[in-house]
Amino acid sequence: MKRMLINATHPEELRVALVDGQRLFDLDIESSTREQKKANIYKGRITRVEPSLEAAFVDFGAERHGFLPLKEISKEYFKKSPGQIEGKINIKDVVSEGQEVIVQVDK
Template identity: 65%
Template sequence: MKRMLINATQPEELRVALVDGQKLYDFDIEVPSREQKKANIYKGVISRVEPSLEAAFVNFGSDRHGFLPFKEILPSYVGVADDQEVSRRDIKDKLREGQEILIQVEKEER
């Protein structure tokens, strides 16, 4: 059974845990005094492509660069039709440092 557990005992932070049975599958801490970036969309610049990690790092104006796995990039962004199979190599060959890209933040910094 999936459940959401909320701990709001401290006024300076709110903790939310998502569990399935006895297994924790997501955990989030929100601090009202800190700007929330989660779910926001930013125009970023690819700062590094790491084929060994199958990911790229994106500078979107935060203190730390964002991590963008190749599997999260839409096939149409790299010039492949959505109904066609796209390989990691296709994506790696299309991304380059300095390239602008739109991203959406999925998790807050820790």
């Protein structure tokens, strides 16, 4: 059974968890002291490409870098067109460190 659990016992922090049975599948913590970044759009720069995770890390001005999975990268940012790539797409072949991207914060 899917349920939403809300913990608002502290006025400065709100926690919302989505669970399916005993499995947690989403957790969102909002703090009144922290600037809300979720859903905001930023111009960022790729700081690291990690082939083992099939993802890139993006500096968009926050304390921590954002995680950008390959499947979420628009083909417009690819260095090579998908037709030029044979077989499985490797993230190192399509984006590079220092490349600027537009990102939207999801979590």
